[in-house]
Amino acid sequence: MAHARLRSFTFILVAFMLGCNEFMVVGVLSDIARSYHASLSTVGFLVTAFALVYAISTPIITMLTSNWNRYKLLMSLMVVFLIGNTLTAMAPSLTWLLIARVITAFVAGTIISLVNLLVSIITPLDKRPMVMAWVGAGFSIASVIGVPLGTTIATLLSWHDSFWIISGLTVIIFILLAWLTPRETPQVKGRVSEQLTLLKNRQVILGIGIVVAVLSLQYTFYTYVRPLITTVMGFSLTSLNWLLLLLGLMSIIGNEVSGLVAGHNGVRHLPVLFLLMTVLSLLLGPALKNQVTGMAVLALLCIVVVAYGTTTQLVFIAIAEKDYPQSLALATSLPSIFANVGISLGSFTASTTVRFMDLTTVGYVGAVYGILAIIFALLLRKHAGELKLR
Numbered sequence: 001m002a003h004a005r006l007r008s009f010t011f012i013l014v015a016f017m018l019g020c021n022e023f024m025v026v027g028v029l030s031d032i033a034r035s036y037h038a039s040l041s042t043v044g045f046l047v048t049a050f051a052l053v054y055a056i057s058t059p060i061i062t063m064l065t066s067n068w069n070r071y072k073l074l075m076s077l078m079v080v081f082l083i084g085n086t087l088t089a090m091a092p093s094l095t096w097l098l099i100a101r102v103i104t105a106f107v108a109g110t111i112i113s114l115v116n117l118l119v120s121i122i123t124p125l126d127k128r129p130m131v132m133a134w135v136g137a138g139f140s141i142a143s144v145i146g147v148p149l150g151t152t153i154a155t156l157l158s159w160h161d162s163f164w165i166i167s168g169l170t171v172i173i174f175i176l177l178a179w180l181t182p183r184e185t186p187q188v189k190g191r192v193s194e195q196l197t198l199l200k201n202r203q204v205i206l207g208i209g210i211v212v213a214v215l216s217l218q219y220t221f222y223t224y225v226r227p228l229i230t231t232v233m234g235f236s237l238t239s240l241n242w243l244l245l246l247l248g249l250m251s252i253i254g255n256e257v258s259g260l261v262a263g264h265n266g267v268r269h270l271p272v273l274f275l276l277m278t279v280l281s282l283l284l285g286p287a288l289k290n291q292v293t294g295m296a297v298l299a300l301l302c303i304v305v306v307a308y309g310t311t312t313q314l315v316f317i318a319i320a321e322k323d324y325p326q327s328l329a330l331a332t333s334l335p336s337i338f339a340n341v342g343i344s345l346g347s348f349t350a351s352t353t354v355r356f357m358d359l360t361t362v363g364y365v366g367a368v369y370g371i372l373a374i375i376f377a378l379l380l381r382k383h384a385g386e387l388k389l390r
Contacts, residue, residue: 007180007181008131010180013169014173014177015139016138019141019142020146020150024146025046028151032094032159035158036093049102050104051344054108055109057106059330061107061110062329066330074114074177074181077114078174082167085166086164088100089161089164090160110333112135114332116135120314120317129262130259136310137255137256140252143248144245201319203383206379207312207334207376208334209373210373210376213370214274215341215346216346217277220281220346220349220362221281223346228288229243229244232359233288243295251306255306258307267311267381270308271377274308274373274374277301278367281363282363315380316334353365
């Protein structure tokens with residue numbers, strides 16, 4: 001039992017490590033720009049490049065390596081990640097830093113997909129939803145604790161030291177994974193074309209639609225969450241960091257709710273969850289006229305927009321286990337792949353909206369994506385009655 005708990009904790013640490021590596025750059029962009037005498041817009045390309053490489057490489061690497069021994073693959077990818085992050089910490093130039101970020105982005109998505117796959121194989125069915133939810137929470141914890149910590153270290157020492165700490169954490173996690181990860185796991189092998197048959201499944205398509213719609217709604221308001229807090233609601237810059245911390249804590253709570261929802265026939269509850277999400281999105285505009293109501297609606301939104309995640313992850317895994325066992329690795333990577341699609345779509349929608357309308361209208365536009373999520377969830381509930389998610 002203690003061994004299983006430590007292994008689950010190690011998997012959560014992997015997500016935390018990946019989250020720190022991905023998000024910490026945002027917190028130290030100004031420091032990076034100063035150190036290389038570059039503009040913020042130029043350095044900002046690091047974030048875009050990371051997301052692009054992450055989205056493209058994850059499905060390709062996942063499918064091409066699906067027949068490999070999972071233990072050896074995970075350990076190999078961890079070594080590549082360690083090299084990429086250490087090169088980031090050492091980077092003497094912006095070009096070097098860009099190459100280092102591409103290396104880490106190249107393997108990060110496959111690492112978390114492998115971890116979710118191992119959770120689905122190793123963890124007892126009754127504990128699977130909560131463990132998977134907490135692995136997802138690792139990213140939220142990274143944004144709440146890791147990013148401010150990295151920013152503080154960058155201020156006191158240098159931004160390079162922030163990434164040296166991640167390298168140290170990676171070494172510790174590598175040792176734990178080497179000890180705790182099973183050397184062999186059940187595996188059905190298949191060609192890339194055979195793995196892609198998963199994407200023809202109606203329930204999988206609906207699940208993908210849900211992921212894209214929810215992330216699109218989330219990033220219609222989250223893209224401009226800072227100006228919403230300061231410019232629209234009138235909070236001071238001093239209060240901003242504390243309020244962002246509060247929203248991050250709400251996301252962690254949302255991951256806990258996600259596990260509870262998934263553990264109680266989550267597919268049945270998704271339409272109600274998305275109805276609440278849509279209503280909150282519609283209420284955001286009027287709520288922003290007052291600081292208390294505005295922050296209350298933002299906090300509730302941060303809980304609700306992540307509370308669906310474990311359910312859709314388990315839907316993809318259950319479908320693959322039942323009808324497409326050769327596609328199990330691809331199934332675990334679908335949420336992270338299409339989350340990036342939703343983030344891009346939501347950010348584009350938000351930026352287009354504020355170009356022509358007031359900042360307070362982003363909630364109304366986001367509600368359109370909420371309605372799509374409700375429709376997809378109702379159709380999924382109609383066709384997913386036979387799935388065993390627990």
